[in-house]
Amino acid sequence: MIKLVNYLNKTNQTISTCESFTGGMFANEITNISGASNVYLGSFVSYQNSFKQSIVGVGERTIKKYGVVSEECAIEMAQNTLKLTKSDFSISFTGNAGPLAMENKEIGLAYICICSKSKYKVVEINEKNMNRIEFKENGLTVALNLFLDFIK
Template identity: 40%
Template sequence: MALLLPATTLDEARALLAAMAARGLTLATAESCTGGLIAAALTAIAGSSAVVVGGFVAYSNAMKTRMVGVPEEMLRRAGAVSEEVARAMAEGALRETGADLALSCTGIAGPGGATPGKPVGLVFVGVARRGGGPAPVERHLFPGDRAAVRAATVDAALALARRTLGEP
């Protein structure tokens, strides 16, 4: 069964890959709430292997620590769904893969999982760039069901990467 992604998402992925390939840059992902959908959107495009080096699906806190080096203390203090963890995930993916750019996301896709101050739809998307200083992180509150939150997160991550490269 083929993965069905909206044409607009595939267009964003295609544009990001083209911009990165033109610059000779590589990309990695560290995903939680999307479960690999960012990497899936990118690798749905033929020729993506020239840019995409790999990715991590760090769904549990233990995997966030083990795979991309998110400190356990940070997870206890800030919680998995936080700006700090999104930043650490992006920076960890950059470090672990040697890529030039890394995207991360952590959030609550629902329908359960909300906590006081962290509602369903809350997502943090981060991007780290080799030599680019601390990873910028965006906070989003996406409406809709689980599928809608996850799809919006993929689109937000791709758009953040393009903006990081100075692309429209």
């Protein structure tokens, strides 16, 4: 997380997030770092679908066709967050943390999308044996590696 904050401070760029299964953990951890306030605009913690649709603007069609635990939903969450907050980067997190399976998709399935104005990248996560908090923490690790790869 410190690497990300330092990179953004050095290059004078900003980031925002849109968090579903991580539930604000990314926002909480980045705002523990002194210096984050220059580069971190904020997060939509879109925990329920109504928040994803009415605030973040994820299409009803996307949710009906692919579900919220999908690559397509992750991409829309990230791209809409970039537009709404006018940040240089955004990262979205959507997934099935359990204990109940949503949309008949496996528990432990998640999608993380990073995007800038010119490109995006999505990764799929499949983790069977993590509890709720471990699953969130793992999501953050994946997102940070994705970011470092994205800016290469």
